[in-house]
Amino acid sequence: MEMNQPIGRTPLDDRPDGLVGKPLDRVDGPLKVTGRAPYAYETHALANPAYGMIVTATVAAGTITAIDSDAARRAPGVIYVMTHENVPAQGEKKEQVWPQLQGREVTFYGQPVAFVVAETFEQARAAAMLVAVTYDKAKPRGLLRDRLAEAYEPKPMTTSPGVKPDSALGDFDGAFAQAPVKIDVEYTTPTQIHAQMEPHATIASWETGPDGDGVVLYSANQMPNRGQPAIGSVLKLPPERVRIVTPYIGGGFGSKLQAVPEATLAALASKVIKRPVKVALTRQQEFHVATHRTDTIQRIRLGADQDGRLSAISHESWSDTAMGDGFYETSANVTRSLYAAPNRVTKHRMVNLNLPIASSMRAPGEAVGQLAFECAMDELAERLNLDPIELRIRNEPTEDPEKKIPYSTRRLVDCLKAGAERFGWDKRAKPGATRDGQWLVGLGVSAAARQNPLKPSSASVRLGPDGVLVVRMAMTDLGTGTYTILTQIGGEMMGLPPEKVRVELGDTNFPKAAGSGGSFGAASAGSALYVACDNLRQALATKAGINSDEAAFADGAVKAGNRSAVPFTDLVGEGLEAKGEIKPGDMEKKYSQYSFGAHFAEVGVDMDTGEVRLRRMLGCFTGGRILNAKTARSQAIGGMIFGVGAALMEDAVIDPRYSYFVNHDLAEYHVVAHADVPDVDAFFLPELDDKANPLKSKGLGELGICGAGAAVANAIYNATGIRIRDYPMTLDKVL
Numbered sequence: 075m076e077m078n079q080p081i082g083r084t085p086l087d088d089r090p091d092g093l094v095g096k097p098l099d100r101v102d103g104p105l106k107v108t109g110r111a112p113y114a115y116e117t118h119a120l121a122n123p124a125y126g127m128i129v130t131a132t133v134a135a136g137t138i139t140a141i142d143s144d145a146a147r148r149a150p151g152v153i154y155v156m157t158h159e160n161v162p163a164q165g166e167k168k169e170q171v172w173p174q175l176q177g178r179e180v181t182f183y184g185q186p187v188a189f190v191v192a193e194t195f196e197q198a199r200a201a202a203m204l205v206a207v208t209y210d211k212a213k214p215r216g217l218l219r220d221r222l223a224e225a226y227e228p229k230p231m232t233t234s235p236g237v238k239p240d241s242a243l244g245d246f247d248g249a250f251a252q253a254p255v256k257i258d259v260e261y262t263t264p265t266q267i268h269a270q271m272e273p274h275a276t277i278a279s280w281e282t283g284p285d286g287d288g289v290v291l292y293s294a295n296q297m298p299n300r301g302q303p304a305i306g307s308v309l310k311l312p313p314e315r316v317r318i319v320t321p322y323i324g325g326g327f328g329s330k331l332q333a334v335p336e337a338t339l340a341a342l343a344s345k346v347i348k349r350p351v352k353v354a355l356t357r358q359q360e361f362h363v364a365t366h367r368t369d370t371i372q373r374i375r376l377g378a379d380q381d382g383r384l385s386a387i388s389h390e391s392w393s394d395t396a397m398g399d400g401f402y403e404t405s406a407n408v409t410r411s412l413y414a415a416p417n418r419v420t421k422h423r424m425v426n427l428n429l430p431i432a433s434s435m436r437a438p439g440e441a442v443g444q445l446a447f448e449c450a451m452d453e454l455a456e457r458l459n460l461d462p463i464e465l466r467i468r469n470e471p472t473e474d475p476e477k478k479i480p481y482s483t484r485r486l487v488d489c490l491k492a493g494a495e496r497f498g499w500d501k502r503a504k505p506g507a508t509r510d511g512q513w514l515v516g517l518g519v520s521a522a523a524r525q526n527p528l529k530p531s532s533a534s535v536r537l538g539p540d541g542v543l544v545v546r547m548a549m550t551d552l553g554t555g556t557y558t559i560l561t562q563i564g565g566e567m568m569g570l571p572p573e574k575v576r577v578e579l580g581d582t583n584f585p586k587a588a589g590s591g592g593s594f595g596a597a598s599a600g601s602a603l604y605v606a607c608d609n610l611r612q613a614l615a616t617k618a619g620i621n622s623d624e625a626a627f628a629d630g631a632v633k634a635g636n637r638s639a640v641p642f643t644d645l646v647g648e649g650l651e652a653k654g655e656i657k658p659g660d661m662e663k664k665y666s667q668y669s670f671g672a673h674f675a676e677v678g679v680d681m682d683t684g685e686v687r688l689r690r691m692l693g694c695f696t697g698g699r700i701l702n703a704k705t706a707r708s709q710a711i712g713g714m715i716f717g718v719g720a721a722l723m724e725d726a727v728i729d730p731r732y733s734y735f736v737n738h739d740l741a742e743y744h745v746v747a748h749a750d751v752p753d754v755d756a757f758f759l760p761e762l763d764d765k766a767n768p769l770k771s772k773g774l775g776e777l778g779i780c781g782a783g784a785a786v787a788n789a790i791y792n793a794t795g796i797r798i799r800d801y802p803m804t805l806d807k808v809l
């Protein structure tokens with residue numbers, strides 16, 4: 075099925091109180107909490123694996139003059155030490171998957187320079203410490219701020235080739251010059267680390283068969299079908315010869331959208347030693363070997379009339395990534411679709427530095443773009459002496475202001491109003507006017523918007539003689555609840571209870587699926603399953619001699635009108651199978667598709683220390699049909715909490731002398747803990763988006779983080795009357 079027209083009435087509409095939408099507990103929860111869900115590093119299917127440990131560069135730029143690995147090779151249990159001198163031949167870089175151990179050049183601190191393989195983890199780790207690398211050091215290429223003169227216009231991202239880095243409409247310069255009210259502000263956001271619970275891990279098994287070579291990677295990977303050609307390119311294997319198995323993933327937030335070096339190194343070592351090789355990144359290596367969210371510098375200019383109607387919007391963003399890489403942070407993309415104004419500019423520029431590869435982290439672009447833009451809107455409201463919600467209402471567009479097409483749905487104003495009501499926004503006072511003992515108290519608001527993509531996905535379903543529906547696809551569950559929502563969709567479509575649905579994910583031997591990323595996972599995979607079930611319903615109806623338009627599916631049986639129900643088990647024989655496929659189509663060209671929301675935050679700021687404490691937070695969102703009330707809320711509040719971290723604490727500090735992240739562990743890179751979030755809640759307004767996909771749902775995974783930190787920042791301003799434009803807003807900046 076291709077999304078070329080709006081979706082009419084569906085079986086999901088017929089039973090609004092059905093399984094879809096219910097707050098079903100995670101079906102994989104018991105497996106996980108009892109330790110029976112095999113994560114990548116715990117896959118015991120392979121006998122006798124060897125253990126790998128990565129040795130990383132301790133300089134950010136320079137040349138390896140010598141690697142002395144003799145002591146490591148002689149250490150107990152060591153099987154193999156791989157360096158640039160003996161690494162097997164590799165193919166080309168594809169996307170952000172790079173060949174490893176290529177020559178003497180070092181371009182970032184943490185670059186793998188050797189890979190030690192031994193009989194046990196401890197032996198590999200001990201031997202890795204014996205590898206002595208000497209460098210001819212060069213001065214690393216400093217910080218983004220110091221390199222702005224060489225910033226260049228990036229190429230469109232390979233993942234969305236149609237989206238240009240710059241846009242312009244009308245006459246921004248003229249309109250801005252004439253605007254009676256204007257602001258021109260610069261916001262900065264720091265480098266951030268995904269800090270997902272499960273580190274990157276892979277068990278690689280190189281296999282040589284009669285048809286040639288192949289590799290099986292038990293590897294934590296959000297998008298295994300995207301990984302196949304990329305890893306295949308580096309390993310010189312056709313995509314179908316790369317099998318990725320990833321049934322359970324302990325979080326990713328984008329860091330596992332593609333393979334990081336551990337998978338490549340394990341595969342190469344397995345090829346050489348003809349034995350499975352198992353490796354995980356250490357927590358410290360997560361900071362330097364894996365990817366991060368780049369820091370940004372963002373300049374925002376807004377011009378408005380005295381009533382707050384925007385005539386001119388400009389949003390420019392600078393970001394950085396590794397040498398030789400083209401990833402840039404699309405901070406200003408969402409600004410193209412957020413508020414009305416006839417004259418507009420967005421611009422992205424990037425530089426290459428001696429740092430690890432920057433890549434996607436939860437809501438790449440929108441998350442940091444709205445950290446800046448939604449504060450700039452707050453600044454404009456303050457200048458106009460206008461309520462910030464009213465300012466947003468006055469600039470609500472009737473169509474997408476740059477694409478010039480209608481929104482599929484847009485309930486931003488409803489979210490702002492409903493959230494304000496429930497939060498008690500009317501209690502907001504002038505900046506610095508509310509005190510609670512030694513705390514200055516403030517309220518802040520922000521809009522949230524995140525694009526809603528649909529990606530090609532396919533699924534197979536099979537109804538067995540035992541009456542169980544088995545769903546298969548190479549989709550993943552990051553911990554977000556994919557197994558659960560697919561159980562609900564399959565069960566609801568077929569009239570089966572959750573116990574009669576078994577969902578099997580995370581294996582590239584299954585039908586190709588979108589994977590988890592970009593807030594497209596649930597809609598894309600769920601729609602493929604919907605189509606597969608629709609096809610299975612038709613097959614069952616035909617077997618029962620029923621016109622499929624009249625067929626009703628309930629209690630494991632099909633019936634029509636007042637005819638008696640025919641149990642599936644009478645119809646399926648040895649088992650009845652169907653397939654389904656979803657593809658994006660015209661609907662994404664004809665309609666601007668976003669999920670929307672509004673964040674409300676209350677903070678206290680200690681008058682003596684400048685310490686900021688979140689007191690409460692509320693989000694109101696729309697995301698089309700909610701597939702599971704519990705997992706949807708978890709996604710929303712999880713994103714909001716992530717946004718609180720972005721506002722108040724997350725910051726991977728780069729030492730410009732050495733170009734490395736100083737605070738490269740979770741003791742010093744602070745993420746939000748329970749004590750930081752006393753009271754957080756989220757709710758959804760009812761919505762169905764018939765332009766989005768057959769489920770009429772929209773992406774939610776990243777919506778919660780979009781704008782969340784800006785609401786906190788705006789609350790800090792309301793509490794103190796001090797505007798901070800440099801994230802995170804730590805107490806040294808507040809004082």
Ligand code: MOS
Binds near residue numbers: 296327435590
């Ligand atoms: Mo996301 S940053 O596409 O996991």
